[in-house]
Amino acid sequence: MITVYSQPGCQPCNATKRAFDRAGIDFGEVDVTASPESLAYVKSLGYAATPVVVVERGDSVEHWSGYRPDLIRAQTRIKDSVDARPQSPNDVRRQLDRRLEVRSPKRTSPPPTPRRMSQAR
Known part of the structure; x- marks a missing residue:
């Protein structure tokens, strides 16, 4: 649960x-000017500004x-991770297969054979 303690005109x-x-x-949202308890709570947290x-x-x-904004974005990422749909085993398998293809591409031709360098005479 997220609560924003604020005041009018802020x-x-x-x-x-x-x-x-x-x-x-x-x-x-809680207006600290309308609730002495909420103002006391905000002060108990160590804050003097809204x-x-x-x-x-x-x-x-x-x-x-x-x-x-940085902390609000962090809350957005947390919300998005909670809201993400669960993946089926087939989705996970497809993603893993794609990652493996990128890491180790299939060779279509044999690797080149090393050549011996001839010694200079």
Whole structure:
């Protein structure tokens, strides 16, 4: 679950929310000016400016402050890896065959025979 702690008129907050929207990532938004509890939580994390993004995934919690397109892209990659469709054994076999062809192309002619160099007289 992703939560963006923001406040009205905050341009980095707006940029962060737009980036999540563009990436198709669901998030919740909390206005720290309307909720003293959320402001206290953000301060307890060590932040004094918005936006503060909190990502909770299972037992792990990641958080950052400010507009961070690099970290938003990382969340997009995580989302894409979770959304990826499972592959059938035949798909995996085809991909492996293609990789092996690239690494070791089939020879159509025999390898050249080494020539002996004649000794100079």
